[in-house]
Amino acid sequence: MGSVIDVTIEEGSLTEKKPTVVFVLGGPGSGKGTQCANIVQHFGFTHLSAGDLLRAEIKSGSENGTMIQNMIKEGKIVPSEVTIKLLQKAIQESGNDKFLIDGFPRNEENRAAFEAVTKIEPEFVLFFDCSEEEMERRLLSRNQGREDDNIETIRKRFKVFLESSLPVIEYYNSKEKVRKIDAGKPVEEVFEAVKVIFTSNSEKATV
Numbered sequence: 001m002g003s004v005i006d007v008t009i010e011e012g013s014l015t016e017k018k019p020t021v022v023f024v025l026g027g028p029g030s031g032k033g034t035q036c037a038n039i040v041q042h043f044g045f046t047h048l049s050a051g052d053l054l055r056a057e058i059k060s061g062s063e064n065g066t067m068i069q070n071m072i073k074e075g076k077i078v079p080s081e082v083t084i085k086l087l088q089k090a091i092q093e094s095g096n097d098k099f100l101i102d103g104f105p106r107n108e109e110n111r112a113a114f115e116a117v118t119k120i121e122p123e124f125v126l127f128f129d130c131s132e133e134e135m136e137r138r139l140l141s142r143n144q145g146r147e148d149d150n151i152e153t154i155r156k157r158f159k160v161f162l163e164s165s166l167p168v169i170e171y172y173n174s175k176e177k178v179r180k181i182d183a184g185k186p187v188e189e190v191f192e193a194v195k196v197i198f199t200s201n202s203e204k205a206t207v
């Protein structure tokens, strides 16, 4: 007769825990990157900007580099497959389990593909609400050498935001996931409002 082996399976050991994800959305120049840097300092998240990952991919000399560069110059949205692969790689390499995903999902295709591939639902969606007039002023004085910070591309980016990105925010709003911030105020005031959201959310999580 064979021996009986007592195998104890610890709870959760067979299913990997999903990371915590907050999507950070808002128009071009609304202050997503600026506020994410503050959130990282205070709340221990890793900041993943989809735009930064795409720009790094261009610099790396990847086979998709020229296609990505052309799309960014035109303010168009890069196919989800490319952006999601970059996000997944960055998540895996980070060693963290809490992420601010900035500038993604940018359209319905981004949203549905991310959900299908990763099975991750955002904890909530931070939405930086800012007037076009103020965003345009900020982008034209950003001076970071971005090829899309010129008035022609900025107008195209605003159009894409209204037509493709706002519907994603509306989708999450219908699921009560959107936390809207008045992003037209000075940086410090915007961050005070951001802190309230992250603090109350972490309190909820520990109850």
Ligand SMILES: Nc1ncnc2c1ncn2[C@@H]1O[C@H](COP(=O)(O)OP(=O)(O)OP(=O)(O)O)[C@@H](O)[C@H]1O
Residues within 6 Å of the ligand: 026, 027, 028, 029, 030, 031, 032, 033, 034, 035, 051, 103, 138, 139, 141, 142, 143, 183, 184, 185, 186, 187, 188, 190
């Ligand atoms: N609340 C604010 N008031 C004034 N200027 C700001 C504010 N927040 C950010 N800025 C400035 O506006 C510019 C755009 O900010 P930032 O890069 O954070 O925007 P973004 O939403 O990440 O834009 P993009 O979508 O183009 O990446 C930067 O030069 C930044 O210093």
Ligand SMILES: Nc1ccn([C@@H]2O[C@H](COP(=O)(O)O)[C@@H](O)[C@H]2O)c(=O)n1
Residues within 6 Å of the ligand: 028, 049, 050, 051, 052, 054, 071, 072, 073, 075, 076, 077, 078, 079, 083, 102, 103, 104, 105, 106, 110, 148, 157
């Ligand atoms: N999900 C995304 C995010 C960005 N892009 C492209 O990058 C440009 C710059 O993005 P920022 O967030 O840094 O402003 C954006 O205009 C798109 O061309 C994308 O395709 N998909």
Ligand SMILES: [Mg+2]
Residues within 6 Å of the ligand: 032, 033, 049, 051, 103
């Ligand atoms: Mg940015």
